[in-house]
Structures are given as C-alpha cells and as structure tokens.
Amino acid sequence: MKKIRILFSAAALLALGACGEDFFDLQPNYEVSVDNAFKTADDFDVAVKGCYAKLQGQVSYYTELCEYRSDNLYLDAPTAGTQDRYDLDQFSETPSNGILEDAWANFNNGVYRCNMVLDRIGDADFDATLKAQYEGEALFIRAYTYFNMYRLWGGVPTTRKVVSVAEALKIGRSSEEQMYEFIAGDLKRIVDEQMLPASYGAADTGRATLGAARALLGKVYLTFGKAQEAADVLDDLVGQYRLLDDVADVFDVDNKMNDEVIFAVRFNKEVVGEGHGAWFSITNLTDNSGQSTVLKALYDDNDARKSLIEYVQVDGVKLCLMRKFYDTPDASTTQYGNDQILLRYADVLLMYAEALNEVGYDSRADSPALWALNEVHTRAGLDPLNITDIPDQEAFRRAVCLERQKEFPYEGQRWFDLVRMGYAAEAVAAEGHAIQSYQLLFPIPNTELERINDTSLLWQNPGY
Numbered sequence: 001m002k003k004i005r006i007l008f009s010a011a012a013l014l015a016l017g018a019c020g021e022d023f024f025d026l027q028p029n030y031e032v033s034v035d036n037a038f039k040t041a042d043d044f045d046v047a048v049k050g051c052y053a054k055l056q057g058q059v060s061y062y063t064e065l066c067e068y069r070s071d072n073l074y075l076d077a078p079t080a081g082t083q084d085r086y087d088l089d090q091f092s093e094t095p096s097n098g099i100l101e102d103a104w105a106n107f108n109n110g111v112y113r114c115n116m117v118l119d120r121i122g123d124a125d126f127d128a129t130l131k132a133q134y135e136g137e138a139l140f141i142r143a144y145t146y147f148n149m150y151r152l153w154g155g156v157p158t159t160r161k162v163v164s165v166a167e168a169l170k171i172g173r174s175s176e177e178q179m180y181e182f183i184a185g186d187l188k189r190i191v192d193e194q195m196l197p198a199s200y201g202a203a204d205t206g207r208a209t210l211g212a213a214r215a216l217l218g219k220v221y222l223t224f225g226k227a228q229e230a231a232d233v234l235d236d237l238v239g240q241y242r243l244l245d246d247v248a249d250v251f252d253v254d255n256k257m258n259d260e261v262i263f264a265v266r267f268n269k270e271v272v273g274e275g276h277g278a279w280f281s282i283t284n285l286t287d288n289s290g291q292s293t294v295l296k297a298l299y300d301d302n303d304a305r306k307s308l309i310e311y312v313q314v315d316g317v318k319l320c321l322m323r324k325f326y327d328t329p330d331a332s333t334t335q336y337g338n339d340q341i342l343l344r345y346a347d348v349l350l351m352y353a354e355a356l357n358e359v360g361y362d363s364r365a366d367s368p369a370l371w372a373l374n375e376v377h378t379r380a381g382l383d384p385l386n387i388t389d390i391p392d393q394e395a396f397r398r399a400v401c402l403e404r405q406k407e408f409p410y411e412g413q414r415w416f417d418l419v420r421m422g423y424a425a426e427a428v429a430a431e432g433h434a435i436q437s438y439q440l441l442f443p444i445p446n447t448e449l450e451r452i453n454d455t456s457l458l459w460q461n462p463g464y
Helices: 010-014 041-056 059-067 083-089 098-123 128-153 176-193 210-223 227-235 247-251 345-359 368-379 393-407 414-421 424-429 446-452
Strands: 261-265 311-313 320-322 340-344
Touching: 041 098, 041 128, 041 261, 059 083, 059 098, 059 414, 083 098, 098 128, 098 446, 128 176, 128 210, 176 210, 210 227, 210 261, 210 340, 210 345, 210 414, 227 345, 247 340, 261 345, 340 345, 345 368, 345 393, 368 393, 393 414, 414 424
Parallel strands: none
Antiparallel strands: 261 340, 311 320
C-alpha cells in the first residue's frame, strides 16, 4: 500500500504540504510550527484544512477515472502526454498506469492527514463542540476518500490511525464487509452523534455539514446495496435543501455554495495556489471536445441542461469552455475559480428515487419515488414523467439512470452510476467497447504490489 509516498516528514506534515492555505476564508498562507502543533483549537483548524486541501488535488481523478471511463467523454487518439488517459478510456490500462499510481498515492496521503488529526484530537484541551466538529470533518473526508478508493479498486488496505512504514507494509486488503463497516460506520457516527453543524458562518462556508454526511452516507448505502437504509437517511434531507429554479445558476461562479450545493471542493482564483486551470477547455469552437455523441443526443431541445455542455468563447482569452464550467481567468493569478461540486440536492433527490425503487416498485401516480424523479426532470423545463411510461422496477431504474446522465455530465458521477446500477457494459458498448465484469474495477498499481511484495496481503484484481 502506498502508505508512503504518503508519509511526510514531521515538518512537512505539520506544514501540511503547503496546505497552510486558509481553505475557507482564504487568507494568506500560514503554518503550524512543529513544537506547538496539535495542541490548540487553531492548530487543529489548520490540520483539518490540510485534509480539505488534499481534496483540491483529487478533482482530476473524477475526470480521468469516471468521465473518460464512461460514455460521456472519449479520447480519439493518444498524444505524448495522454497515453495513460487514452488507455483508461479504451479499457486497455495496465497496472503501471501513471494516473492510477498517482490516484492511489494521493488518496492515501489524504487518509494520512485525516488520521493525524484523529490520532491527536482526543488529548487536546479545547471546546468540546469544536473538537467534535473537527473530528467529524476528518472522519467525513477520510470516509469520502476510502469510498472513492473502494469504487475504483474494491477492497483496499485501510487504517484508522497513523502507521509507520513497517506497519503499513503489513496491512492487507479489506474485505467488502470491512470496507462497508469502515466507511458507513464513520459516517453513521457523525450523523448519530451530530458531530457536524447544519451550517456555518460565512468564513467557514464549504466545511462539511451534517447534511453532507447524510448525503454521502446515502450514496454509500446505495453503492453497497443497502436500499432501505439509503432511503431512510436520504428522506431526512428531503426539503432541507432546494433545487434552484434555473439549473445554470447552480454552476455560476458568482453564485457558489448556493442553496442546492451540499458539499463542494472549494477554489478561489484570486489567491495564488487556490485556483485551478481551465476545465474541459478547447482552443476553438470547431475543435473536438471529446463529448460523446451518445450524451449530446440525449437532450431534447427544450431541456435546460442541453446548453450547459455547449462551448462558448471565454472573454479576452483564446479559449473555449463549457457553459457549465464557464469562468474567466483572474488577471493576476491567471487561475480559474469554479468549485468542484461533489454533492448537491438534485443528487439527493435522484438517489432517493433510486433507493425507494430498489426497496420496491411503486405504481402509484403520486409515489414518492416518482415525485423525487420529477422534481429534477421538470426543473429542466420538461413535462413530468408519467408512471404509465415507467411500468416496472427495471424501467424506473433506467429512467433514474438516464436522468442522472442528463443532470450530472462531467461532475464525476457517470461511471460510478453505471457500475452501481448495473449498466456499465451496456453503456460503453455503444462506444464500441466490449468489456468484461472484471473491468468494473481498476488494476491495483504495480508500485503498490511491489512495495508490499506479499500477495496474501495485497493481490491484483482478477483479470489484470
């Protein structure tokens, strides 16, 4: 396991790899000195922000390992710098794929940061409510990280505490049940003990809330086939957030962290190191954007989401961006500032509809599942779906899957949706890929297998 490329030196860790960025109110960088670290509330605030900061470096994996893997995005041919991406897109990746190696190391580094907080916070002496919040935030981020690893590789080595290099080399892969108990258990603890607040003041907007923990727990339950549990936890969120009237407003960079957003990875283009490059950019409007014909053909002309994946020229720059991720670069930093939205209310509603249908198909015209599905469907400007057009459980499942593809393109959802709902092979067949069941997971990186060098602890996923 790459625990360590994940291990920093003490000084580097406590500086949190230049995570000194104040992740929420985005003031100038600062660090915690080694001698004074992990004692005061301010120390833990910096450390927790280091956990959030790691999420910023993971945004590309949602594109590489989810969108390119799915039927939303494709690469015609590899270039000098895109061979690994091309292999992922074409289902021809090997265990030496650099993107997979980087993702494994990055995720484990994020776990390490969270464990540093969780190991030390129990002995700290400051306000109990704030301690619970910081602990809850670290638990949430660790759970999200391991959830992503599970969705990519299946069972992976897990740890609840900081371990030495020698200890890390002896940690084996977790079973399916162990992954479920770890991830769902931490999130359920956050919810049951109400470790996180419902909201924050302006300076802390973007930190994980109790609603974010519930939404993620619902997604975890769905992924592990716990439909009733998913329906129950998601039901608690219905009505707690709202869909914006215009779906385009959800992604407006002047309207970030709006009432529909539940959790997002935050960016600020005005602060050096806190912005990012342009997402899904092309140079000219006539260039191939890599958008699949399947996706573009899904939308009716009166579907408000259709225009969101169209490209427009960026003012003052020789660059074109999707309307969904439109922004202009900061004049000083030349960075862009879109947030990466990971959980939003439309997702909750569609997960809720999915969960209810998995519990049992409801043929009533006013069923809660159909209501939730139509909330998202009609927000796009479309006529409501009728239950007579969705006559059984399988038809309803497909309707939800289709709605999710229309609602969330390029948000890092599609591949995970296809795998969870059982349509991955069918969907990518439309792009000419005949895949086998083992390809629903990615190969374990060779670097990790070689580091552990013990197949009783860490073995390659079958088929690779």
